[in-house]
Amino acid sequence: MAELLTLAVIGAGTYAMRAAFLVTARHQPPAPVRRLLPYIGPAVLAAIALPAFVAPHGSVSFTGTVPGLLAAVVAWMAWRCAKHNLPIALFGGLAAWWLTSWALCAA
Amino acid sequence: MGHLAGGGVSTATQARAPVVTRAYRDAIPVVLAYAPFGLALGATLAATRISPLIAWSSSPLLFSGAAQLLAVQLLGAGTSAGVVVLGALVVNARMLLYGAALAPYTAAWPGRWRWLGAYLLIDPVYALAASRFQGPDSGTARDRLRYYLAAGIILWTAWMALTAAGMLLGGVLPTSLPLDRIAPLTFLLLLLPMLTSQPAYAAAATGGLVAVVTSGLPLGLGLLAGAAAGIAVGGYLAGRRG
Numbered sequence: 115m116a117e118l119l120t121l122a123v124i125g126a127g128t129y130a131m132r133a134a135f136l137v138t139a140r141h142q143p144p145a146p147v148r149r150l151l152p153y154i155g156p157a158v159l160a161a162i163a164l165p166a167f168v169a170p171h172g173s174v175s176f177t178g179t180v181p182g183l184l185a186a187v188v189a190w191m192a193w194r195c196a197k198h199n200l201p202i203a204l205f206g207g208l209a210a211w212w213l214t215s216w217a218l219c220a221a
Numbered sequence: 222m223g224h225l226a227g228g229g230v231s232t233a234t235q236a237r238a239p240v241v242t243r244a245y246r247d248a249i250p251v252v253l254a255y256a257p258f259g260l261a262l263g264a265t266l267a268a269t270r271i272s273p274l275i276a277w278s279s280s281p282l283l284f285s286g287a288a289q290l291l292a293v294q295l296l297g298a299g300t301s302a303g304v305v306v307l308g309a310l311v312v313n314a315r316m317l318l319y320g321a322a323l324a325p326y327t328a329a330w331p332g333r334w335r336w337l338g339a340y341l342l343i344d345p346v347y348a349l350a351a352s353r354f355q356g357p358d359s360g361t362a363r364d365r366l367r368y369y370l371a372a373g374i375i376l377w378t379a380w381m382a383l384t385a386a387g388m389l390l391g392g393v394l395p396t397s398l399p400l401d402r403i404a405p406l407t408f409l410l411l412l413l414p415m416l417t418s419q420p421a422y423a424a425a426a427t428g429g430l431v432a433v434v435t436s437g438l439p440l441g442l443g444l445l446a447g448a449a450a451g452i453a454v455g456g457y458l459a460g461r462r463g
Contacts, residue, residue: 116302117271117272117275117296118275118278119302120292120296120302120305120306121275121278121279121282121283121292121293121296122282123302123306124282124283124288124292124305124306124309124310124313125282125283127306127309127310127313128283128284128285128288128309128310128313128316129339129340131310131313131314131316131317131320132316132319132320132339132340132342133320133335133336133339134317134320135317135320135321135323135324136320136323136324136327136335136338136339136342137332137335137336137339146456147321148325149456149459149460150452150453150455150456151321151322151325152322152351152355152420152421152455152459153420153421153424153451153452153454153455153456153459154318154319154321154322154448154452155319155322155347155348155351155412155415156412156415156416156421156422156424156425156428156451156455157424157425157427157428157447157448157449157450157451157452157455158315158318158319158428158444158448158451159344159348159408159409159411159412159415159425159428160412160424160425160426160428160429160432160447160451161428161429161431161432161443161444161445161446161447161448161451162287162315162344162405162408162432162444163405163406163408163409163412163429164405164428164429164430164432164433164447165429165432165433165436165443165447166404166405167405167409168433169433169436170402170405172436182402182405185402185406186405186406186409189406189409189410190409190413193410193413198413198414199250200250200251200253200254200410201250201253201254203254203406203410204254204257204403204406204407204410207406207409208257208402208403208406211402211406212402
């Protein structure tokens, strides 16, 4: 029950952060803040993704970093070539990651 | 839909259909891309020492894969509740930014729908909504609300089902299922549609590089450092371009 309570507290805190601006912001933010808003998504999502490609095991290494970065490039290319088809891009990137890791480990 | 609704039923249905259809069309590929992540997360939740029902309850309570993974694994390892709460909330602090970014587009929605919309706000919902709302066919406030709710409800329903299925199939799924590889690729694919200008590329590059350099910081603070740096650089370059 203590674990459920902990999860409920995290859920309430997360909801408060989600709602803080979405629910209360009736007015336009000032221009300097408004200018930053379009860059929140690119900055946050890249900050989540790139460390996992560069240091998938927590540190930079040839056998970890090369497959990760190659997978990112393949997924990006597949996304462009397949007209933004997400599953094709995802599985293309996964295949590149797995194959490169396997090849480097076998070498 | 409160004061946003207008016209008769047939008119409303005709107006609603294209927006909702577009939301389905946009959200279903995201669900497919998220399926391996959701299944693998469910299997991981089932493998902890937490009771399965409580572990799965993190899906409706948190609706956030990264925070669910962190919280349930730390609880299973016997970490104190305060540290678990702090760590998960730091991981989810990006929701503040997402809410701030979408607020200008939601200000005209009736209050009760903004309260519901806040619950549905998560990375893919934000990514879909931001791409649509900032695009040329953003539509009216009512269109935006319908798009957001349709996409959010699809992704929420799928997330509940996928994590439950992952828990039930936990013993069947291969133990080598690459959760650590699926998640970053999924986030990359959510990022790509947002790269529509040089400042957006600069924000992404800066955010990613700073997050790499600061990845050793505790509690995922490197993510926040990267996000702050990327947003600042994107805004600076946008200001210079006028």
